[in-house]
Amino acid sequence: MSLTQPQQKRFKALAAEIEGIDVDVYERFERDPLEPIIGLGKPNLRVGFFGRDPGREEVRFQEPFIGAGGQLVRKALYERLYGEKMPDFEASRAVGEHFFWINTVPYKPVGNKAWSMKVKRHFHDLMNEVLISCWEGESLITLGREAFLWFGIGRSKEERDRLEAFWKSDERFESSIEVTLEDERGEARTFRLYPLPHPSPLNQTWYARFPELLKNRLEQLDVHLDNLAI
Template sequence: MSDYQSLLTDDQRRAFRKLAEQTPGIDTEVYARFERDPLEPIVAHGDARARVGFFGRDPGRDEVQHLEPFIGAGGQLVRRALYQHRHGKPLPDFEASRAIGREYFWANTVPYKPVGNKAWSTSIKKRFQPLMAQVLADDWHGSEMIVLGREAFFWFGLNRSKAEREALDAFWERDDRYETSMPVTVGGAARERQITLHPLPHPSPLNATWYARFPALLAARLQALQA
């Protein structure tokens, strides 16, 4: 087991597991390869008190192996930028990348690896959205969310009003969407509250259009947020 423990309560973990039991498309082969439980959610790690969080799409193979979020190739790109920003020097090794992650909050749209790393369908994301919204509204106490990629950004319109969805659509059409920010409302079991989204491209090496530019874009976000 990883020592990078989820911040979920036992009740939340049971709720995620119950939904996962009814969810086709979880990559059980990869979970079996690493002797991991395919019903165990990989989400809500780091520091719940951190002002700045990161929100991405879903776990991949490396996340399943290490039971840690954002630890694969794309996540390492993020963590290298975080380490450089905090310490003014290159990330020295894998363990340092794990350590820097504990200073931020991490969550994603659906906390299970999909077969083929395909994005989860809208219906599956909607199924998990109330639980994920509770994590963001009730469990995380920060306010600034760096959102990685289109799928993660539009998650914030799921189960929300038409006006809120249209506002997200309009924002995403802006040429400066990776330099500006947008307030949104997230609702949990106990309350609704406002957070601010700071979108960036998805940091996957397969994202040829943005991959090389991603470190500079993230560095600018971190500088602006003084994070």
């Protein structure tokens, strides 16, 4: 599944209005800094991943979740599906085809710092539309606090408080929570979020535990080769 032409144009227009895109990295790899990096996938894939934003390797390959943190995710997916260690980088790219990929802002920020709330709001309506219209699944593994709390943007204080309380609970990486999103066209979908910590090597608190936490989530969601599509 790819973006529609109008969606592609809207992303480029929105990106042209902000500062903070890491233009130097895009230039190094001869990539267009206004081109959104969204993985998407087949619309009928059962499980999706919702992350923060792309990094250097994502710019280089024009694929999301392909850098150090993404490789940690893909290794776990490969082992879950095939029962053996992931052999190489190309295998990591191929295993991604079985899942839907999306993030809060589809552009690499300078210094890999999380985008401001202002920028996340700037893209929110369009990312919301993409999530609702381009995918038929409902189970989303969110990676990190920024990705999880994105689902509270533009919502009521009660809903934001509900998500904040869930994130603060000790069971957040074992339990799940339902959220209903509505886009500007009035189309609504309900998703179930399965939060995990951010898989960055810089996340010292959770990095070592991440593979086991993801393995447990994949078991929870009954992920296997015969159960990848709706």
